[in-house]
Each structure stands twice: as C-alpha cells, then as structure tokens.
Amino acid sequence: MGGVEMKVLSHLPAVHALKEDVRFAELKTTLCISEQVLTEWLNDQIDVIRYKIINNELTHEGLTREMLINLIFERLEEKTESFKQDNLQRVINATGVVLHTNLGRARLSGRAIEQINSIASSYSTLEYDVETGGRGSRHDLVEAYLKQLTGAEAAMVVNNNAAAVYIVLKAIAAGGEVIVSRGELVEIGGSFRISEIMRESQAELVEVGTTNKTHVNDYVNHVTEDTALFMKVHKSNFKVIGFTEEVDTEDLVTVAKESGIPIYEDLGSGTLFDFEMKKIGAEPTVQEKVKSGIDIISFSGDKLLGGPQSGVIVGKKTFIDKLKKHQLARVLRVDKFTLAGLEATLKSYLKGEEQEEIPTIRDIIASKETVLNKANEFIKKMELRGTGFNCDVEADVSKVGGGTMPEVEIDTYVVNVYHTVYNSSDIAEKLRLFEVPVIVRVKNEAVILDFRTVEDDELDSVVEAFSSMED
Ligand SMILES: *Cc1c(COP(=O)(O)O)cnc(C)c1O
Numbered sequence: 001m002g003g004v005e006m007k008v009l010s011h012l013p014a015v016h017a018l019k020e021d022v023r024f025a026e027l028k029t030t031l032c033i034s035e036q037v038l039t040e041w042l043n044d045q046i047d048v049i050r051y052k053i054i055n056n057e058l059t060h061e062g063l064t065r066e067m068l069i070n071l072i073f074e075r076l077e078e079k080t081e082s083f084k085q086d087n088l089q090r091v092i093n094a095t096g097v098v099l100h101t102n103l104g105r106a107r108l109s110g111r112a113i114e115q116i117n118s119i120a121s122s123y124s125t126l127e128y129d130v131e132t133g134g135r136g137s138r139h140d141l142v143e144a145y146l147k148q149l150t151g152a153e154a155a156m157v158v159n160n161n162a163a164a165v166y167i168v169l170k171a172i173a174a175g176g177e178v179i180v181s182r183g184e185l186v187e188i189g190g191s192f193r194i195s196e197i198m199r200e201s202q203a204e205l206v207e208v209g210t211t212n213k214t215h216v217n218d219y220v221n222h223v224t225e226d227t228a229l230f231m232k233v234h235k236s237n238f239k240v241i242g243f244t245e246e247v248d249t250e251d252l253v254t255v256a257k258e259s260g261i262p263i264y265e266d267l268g269s270g271t272l273f274d275f276e277m278k279k280i281g282a283e284p285t286v287q288e289k290v291k292s293g294i295d296i297i298s299f300s301g302d303k304l305l306g307g308p309q310s311g312v313i314v315g316k317k318t319f320i321d322k323l324k325k326h327q328l329a330r331v332l333r334v335d336k337f338t339l340a341g342l343e344a345t346l347k348s349y350l351k352g353e354e355q356e357e358i359p360t361i362r363d364i365i366a367s368k369e370t371v372l373n374k375a376n377e378f379i380k381k382m383e384l385r386g387t388g389f390n391c392d393v394e395a396d397v398s399k400v401g402g403g404t405m406p407e408v409e410i411d412t413y414v415v416n417v418y419h420t421v422y423n424s425s426d427i428a429e430k431l432r433l434f435e436v437p438v439i440v441r442v443k444n445e446a447v448i449l450d451f452r453t454v455e456d457d458e459l460d461s462v463v464e465a466f467s468s469m470e471d
Contacts, residue, residue, distance in 0.1 A: 004060075008053050011065040013072075015043055023073045031080050038080075045075040091437040092458050092465075096371075096412055096450025098363045099402030103439065105302040105309070107359040112307065112344035119340040126336045139324055141339050145346040146314055149272055150297075151290045154320035156313050157301070157342065158332040162192050164298035164311030165266050169201035169229070171326040172262060172296070172319060176228025177204045181214035183246060184233040188268070188403060194233055203228065216247050216255060223259055230256050232265040232294075253293040262295040262319060269404040270299020270312065272349050278365045281405040286314065295319055301338075303402045306360030307345035308338045363452055364400060364410065371398075372413040374451035374459065379415060381463045389466055390418045398452045416446035422469065434465040 018024060019039065028038055049072055052058040058071075091103060099105050108116070129136035139156055146155035158164050169178065178198060185207065187193045198205040204226075208218040219230060232249045249265050256263040270286050283304070289297050296319050301310030311332075313323060323329060334342075348357040355361055372393070379391045394416060397409035419427060424442045431438040431447070438461070441448040454462065 005053055005056065008058065008063050008068075009050065011063065011068055012046065012050055012053070013065060013069055015039065015046060018042055018046070018069065018072065021069065021073070023076075027076065027080050031083065033080070033083070038076075041079050042072070042076055045072045045079070048075065089437070091439055092462060093453045094438055094440045094449040094451065094462065096396075096398035096414070096441075096452045097401035098360060098398070098453055099303055099400055099404055100439075100453075101402050105402055106306045108308065108341055109306070109345060109348055109357045109359060111348060111357060112341040115340045115344040116308075116337050119336050124336055124340075126339070138333065138336075138339060142343050142346060145343065145350060146312060149346060149349055150286045150314045152297070152314035152316075154315065154317040156320055156324055156329070157334050157339070158311045158313065158329070159334055160302075160309055161266070161268065161270075161298055161300040161311040162188075162197070163332040164313050165194070165197055166201055167323055167326060167328045167332055168264055168296055168298060168313065169198060169203045169231075170328055171323050172264070173203035173228035174201055175203070177206045177224065177226045178229045178231050179206045179208055179219055179222050179227060180231045180233065181209045181218070181247065182207045183209060183211050183214055184235065186233055186235065194231075194266075214247055216251050219247065219252060220255055220259075223261065227259075227261050230261055230263040232263070234266060234268045249289070249294055250292045256295070257293070262316075264296040264298075264315075265289060265294050267297055267299040269303040269402065270297070271304035273304070273354055273361050275304075275364065275405075280364060280410060281400070281408040283405055290314060300402075301342055301345075303404050304360065304364075304400075305345065306354070306358035308341035310334055310338050310342055366452055368395070368411045368413055371450070371452045374454060374456065375413050375415045375449075377456075378449070378451060378459050378462060381459060382417075382466065385463060385467045387467050387470055388420050390420075391415050396448070396450065398450050410452075412450055412452050414441075415449045415451070416443075417449065417466070418446050419469075427466075427469070430469045431465050434468060436461050436465070438462050438465045 019042070024038065024042065028035060049058065049068060093100055093103050125136060127136050127138050142157060143155045146152065158167060180194065185194050195205055206222050208214060208222050230252055232252065249263070252263055267286065267289060269283065271283050272286055274285050275281050275283055286297060286299060294315070296313065296315035298311055298313045299305070301307040301312055313320065345358060348354045355365060375393055379393070382389060382391055393413055396412055396414040398412040400408055417427070424445055424447050427447045428440055428442045431440055441450070449462070
C-alpha cells in the first residue's frame, strides 16, 4: 500500500462516529428498522469503501473525510432503498406466455386466493376432524375431488411433480429396475433429469430403444425378475420430429398387465381440461390416461391445472396407499396454503366453471379478438397520455410456456411499441425496473406486448410504466 492509500484510509471514519450523523437517525425512523440491522449495513458499507481504497479504486490526494462519509451514506441509502422493495414482488407479464416458469407459472383463481387468505389468517381443519373432534388426515382434504375428476381409485398430493416422480420411484422401484425409453430420458427446466432422479431414488434405470424409435418389444425383451416398474415420461417440453416411433402408454398397459409389472406415467403438465376440444394442441387429459389403465400417473399442480405449486399423484389404491405410508410422504408433504388453493381450484372444475374462473385456462383459450380488445384499450390510454411512444398492432402467436405444448402456437395480436429516442432494450429495461415491473418481449426496434396475459385492471399500470420514462 502506498502513501496515498494510507492517507485516505486514515480519513475513514469509525462506525460509532457515523452513527452520530443525522442521516443515520433519519434512515432509522423513515424505514422503521432496528438500530442493530442498520448498524450492520453501515458496517458493510464502510468495509466496501475500505476495500476500494486498499485496492486503489478510490485513491486521489484530495479525498477528504467529508467525501468518504458522503460516499458511505449514499451507499447506505441505496441499500435501504432496495430494502423497501420486496425481493419477491408482483410483476405484469406482457409476454403472452401463460405458464411462465420464471414468473411463477399459474396465477390463481379469485376463489383460490380467497380460500388461501382465509386459511392463512386463522386456525383450520388441516388435520382435524370436526365430527369426531379427533385427528384428521391432510391427504383426505382433496383426495375425493381428485378421484371424482380423474376417475382414479386414489390420489395424493406432494410438493411438486419432481417430488412426485421421486416418491413413486423410491416407494415402488428402489432396489429394482425401471424400464424407460431412451427417447423419454428428458431434462426439465435445466435441473431435473429423469436419469439423475432415478439414481437418487436407488432404482436402476434400464434404457430401451433408441432416441427416435422404441417398440413394445424393446420393453418386453428387457423384463427380468428385477423389473419393478415401467415408466413413461410424457414429452411435454420437446418434440421429436421426423422418423420416429413411440410406444403408446396404452399398448404398454397390456404388456404390463401380462407381466404383472406396474406402469407409471409422468404426465408433466397433466390437464383436466380438454384443450384439444378448443383446437389447442393435442394434450391428453388425465381422465383419458386413467381410463387407459395406467397404474400411477403424476402431474404438476401449477402447469395446465392452474393451481398452486404441487405434484398430484393419482392411480390404483394399492400403490397410492404405499406412497402415503412411505417416510418420504412426510418429507414431501404440502402445506395448508397449497391445499387451500388446490381445493378451491379443483372445485372450479367440479362446478364446470374452470373456463371462467381459472386464469390459466381462461388465458390459453382466450380468442385473439379478446386480446385485440385489450391491446386497443392500451393504445387508447397511451394516446390519451400523449407520450413519445408509437404503437402498432400486429397478428402474432402466444405460447403456453412452462415446458407445456411446446409446438402449440395460439393466434393472438401484439402491440409493437417504439420510441423516437430510446431503443427497445432500454425500454424493456426501464419497464422491468418500474415499481410494478412489466415484462415484455423485445424484437428489433420495438418492445412487443401480448395482452393475453395482462388483466384489464393492469393496463393503467403498464401505461404508467411507459410514461414514467419520459418524466
Ligand atoms: C414440469 C415437469 C416435471 C416437473 O414438475 P414440477 O411440478 O415443476 O416439479 C416433471 N416431469 C415432466 C414431464 C414435466 O413436464
């Protein structure tokens, strides 16, 4: 360290001196934060400045004690500013991607939110039977609904579908072999691989067939006395095209029955609503899958179902009972908020009101005219503001997202927004950093907004985000 650094370092005030500064007291009262926490943050900022001095990043002869104090308080103010904003905050999704995994997948229905609210703010019958006054089971809260909706003999719910895959493999196949087609050894979301989860569960993976073709005989020929399970993985997040052949789970059911080996399908998105009926994709419903005789089926609660994060497992009672009794059932169990939200979501289906009530379904099936209306409403509001932005409407497509129905394109209309001065990535960044961040697509000069995933009552906030850039 040279003389200049030493000199600057000697100006660095001690924490107790800085705490006397009026700015410290002001921050403490405006934030309503404890003195201890604020002192720790202050210490952190002093450390950063000291580090900068030692590393020659903050060294010039004229740097006074006063300037260092100002620097430290500027940093402390930035820190407290970011504390005011929650880390997990709501955003407006103007990408048109309905199940955006990074943006939290499914939005819940009003009914589900009300139910979560009510259960969160009081005690509940989570594991209590009001009739007997004794202990109840949380498994019972949604099982009857799931049975009714899917036609399955039994059902249970765990933390997410990855957890469902894990508990099924562990409880049914640990120590044995699981036959899976090579074409289905998928990776989901960059961190969940069927082959890895298999290793974790201590079941031995037996890969059969090739990447593009697997025949029924590939399964049959690999059955040994150690075979514990046939597993099918629904290709929800990719599509093999061209010269391909895949064994329908239905054909495999026959083989499974003959050999007495259970069959499990990881359905991934798993829908109770028939999107094909609305000419969207060709996703089989859970009910159809159950009917085909598959022993165990699992799927996510927050993909096409449109509920809270969870993993739903339905199937034959003997297997579900085994899962419920396994130690992992406790490890992977869901909390009361999930169950409250899931029960309310399932009730929308039972009442036949899923198309109106469940945002995921409503948004996926919304017509392009519905989206156009919202787009026009937005443009009108922008014009009234008289901003320097220009908007034009264009036909485009929305995606379902969440690794679901990857090849499906839903007709939509988007609004391209340009500015005379700002380029599109600047605009996108400013929108992201607005109080309520607005997430958009960027293409060339324009930012693109697809109002399929924006609620009517969010339009003003989007307009606000744009016009704030010109203040
Ligand atoms: C999404 C998906 C999973 C993981 O589900 P989570 O609910 O995100 O844990 C597992 N398998 C398949 C086929 C999927 O599509």
